[in-house]
Amino acid sequence: MIDTVAVPLEGREYDVRIGQGLLGRAGAEIAPLLARPRVAIVSDETVAAKHLATLQAALRAESIDSVAMTLPAGEGTKSWPFLGQTVEWLLEQKVERRDVVIALGGGVIGDLVGFAAAVLRRGVRFVQIPTSLLAQVDSSVGGKTGINTAQGKNLVGSFHQPSRVLADIDVLDTLTPRDFRAGMGEVVKYGMLGDADFFEWLEQNAARVIDGDAEARQYAVRRSVEMKAEIVLRDETEQGDRALLNLGHTFCHALEKATGYGDRLLHGEGVAIGCALAFDLSARLGLCPQEDPSRVRALLAEADMCRDLKAIPGELPDAEALLDLMGQDKKVIDGQLRFILARRIGAAFVTSDVPREAVLDLLTEQLSQR
Numbered sequence: 001m002i003d004t005v006a007v008p009l010e011g012r013e014y015d016v017r018i019g020q021g022l023l024g025r026a027g028a029e030i031a032p033l034l035a036r037p038r039v040a041i042v043s044d045e046t047v048a049a050k051h052l053a054t055l056q057a058a059l060r061a062e063s064i065d066s067v068a069m070t071l072p073a074g075e076g077t078k079s080w081p082f083l084g085q086t087v088e089w090l091l092e093q094k095v096e097r098r099d100v101v102i103a104l105g106g107g108v109i110g111d112l113v114g115f116a117a118a119v120l121r122r123g124v125r126f127v128q129i130p131t132s133l134l135a136q137v138d139s140s141v142g143g144k145t146g147i148n149t150a151q152g153k154n155l156v157g158s159f160h161q162p163s164r165v166l167a168d169i170d171v172l173d174t175l176t177p178r179d180f181r182a183g184m185g186e187v188v189k190y191g192m193l194g195d196a197d198f199f200e201w202l203e204q205n206a207a208r209v210i211d212g213d214a215e216a217r218q219y220a221v222r223r224s225v226e227m228k229a230e231i232v233l234r235d236e237t238e239q240g241d242r243a244l245l246n247l248g249h250t251f252c253h254a255l256e257k258a259t260g261y262g263d264r265l266l267h268g269e270g271v272a273i274g275c276a277l278a279f280d281l282s283a284r285l286g287l288c289p290q291e292d293p294s295r296v297r298a299l300l301a302e303a304d305m306c307r308d309l310k311a312i313p314g315e316l317p318d319a320e321a322l323l324d325l326m327g328q329d330k331k332v333i334d335g336q337l338r339f340i341l342a343r344r345i346g347a348a349f350v351t352s353d354v355p356r357e358a359v360l361d362l363l364t365e366q367l368s369q370r
């Protein structure tokens with residue numbers, strides 16, 4: 001069974017299709033969007049080795065020609081040089097204004113190719129085929145595209161909504177257990193920020209999701225996408241509510257900076273730790289029930305996910321330095337640190353009213369447990 005989550009943004013509406021075997025029927029899914037039977041695919045080397053042949057065969061089955069380019073895997077690809085290479089390749093392939101570009105890969109490819117599509121001929125349509133859990137539940141939906149620069153992550157980009165998203169649950173089987181668990185950081189985030197029932201469902205079913213139960217995985221992806229779509233509809237360009245999606249991210253971004261955006265800490269692992277810390281902070285400030293941080297940690301433990309600074313290998317800076325790194329977050333406004341805190345599980349809110357000392361105390365305590 002394929003689920004459909006509609007994203008009815010006026011004039012830019014699209015469907016997110018979620019289910020097993022979608023890659024193998026990508027031709028039928030994409031054909032209705034095409035003005036002529038030809039697409040350009042951009043992927044990375046790791047994903048292409050696993051999935052490109054299946055995608056191209058599915059397109060051929062619907063008489064759709066495809067050309068494909070593969071880029072190196074990894075965050076370094078989300079950069080000016082590879083953006084230039086992608087745009088020029090698309091021009092060389094004579095991609096026209098009415099054509100469709102396909103992004104086959106995780107968050108890096110989705111963001112880069114989405115941005116290339118946004119600037120190519122002042123905007124061509126693109127289809128996201130997200131192959132990581134993180135990309136399926138977060139980055140492929142909502143139209144944030146862009147690249148990193150020397151000054152920071154995601155500082156250059158545009159809002160450019162995809163024309164369709166195909167989230168094939170089967171491709172998740174090809175992820176490493178660590179990558180899958182990291183993606184779960186973004187899944188549990190949705191329960192924590194806005195849906196206590198989904199949080200409870202995860203308390204009962206996280207182990208099934210981790211163990212590969214396709215039905216449980218499909219429900220977890222669908223519910224996450226529904227929540228993301230609801231928030232994007234309310235606030236496409238992040239003037240307000242969309243910031244709720246950054247629960248855990250103020251801590252996460254500082255930790256990612258401190259660990260060099262690499263293998264020591266994957267983004268989703270940082271999100272999971274950041275969510276636990278956001279609930280600690282909320283409880284310390286008397287904003288949420290005192291038992292909520294333990295419930296959050298119990299769920300993360302059930303899924304064998306990271307939940308404290310002690311999960312991060314190697315040296316970390318001290319609490320003051322971590323707080324400074326938070327101050328460099330791009331979501332800082334007028335020098336004020338913004339946090340997403342919670343009134344309870346399933347009820348997050350944005351605030352700049354967080355005493356520096358409370359954050360320092362929490363970080364100092366966490367660091368002392370390492």
Ligand code: GLY
Binds near residue numbers: 139
């Ligand atoms: N990943 C956060 C957002 O799309 O707003």
